Amino acid sequence: AQSVTQLDSQVPVFEEAPVELRCNYSSSVSVYLFWYVQYPNQGLQLLLKYLSGSTLVKGINGFEAEFNKSQTSFHLRKPSVHISDTAEYFCAVSEARGGGSNYKLTFGKGTLLTVNP
């Protein structure tokens, strides 16, 4: 079974500042990692994913994340945030190989990013 810990429930930042949202995972097998964003009253939108290969993954809206296997982390970063980035961000993990539990995503509790002017 996998688990995901998002270390900060809320992150307030000022516009144009850099931001890092932290995510740690636990799994006994190889995993795929995902970051999703949820705007108010909407579903989740995929920001980026790590499957294999380069540990630095670039996504939409200027976000990127770095996979660190030794630290079991997958932190999300953006060098300069905008007001429109205000939303809740979810880190998720799934098994990388077949099996009964391969097909589901396990989510963290979410981090509310608030960008202030």
Next chain:
Amino acid sequence: KAGVTQTPRYLIKTRGQQVTLSCSPISGHRSVSWYQQTPGQGLQFLFEYFSETQRNKGNFPGRFSGRQFSNSRSEMNVSTLELGDSALYLCASRRGGGAEDGYTFGSGTRLTVV
């Protein structure tokens, strides 16, 4: 292309009733999953269907059930509703059966049980 469509968007039901939620995946997507989102528990996996077969089920009571039709559309049913079933129910679809395909989520159905 059209996204994942969930109907209805909002629903109010009385304790003890049953409810059916509907999900139409993106055209060509064969896998549909359901998640329950609440402020206290976050996002919890309910079940996944692929080509009309339930492949995995989360840790929910038997009151929660689902199915997938031959056109990949899916429904989930909750019987004997309890107050704690109030939540945002999210449906997600992906093209294939592998985990590497990212999910596309619908906007959800917000169920309120009174």
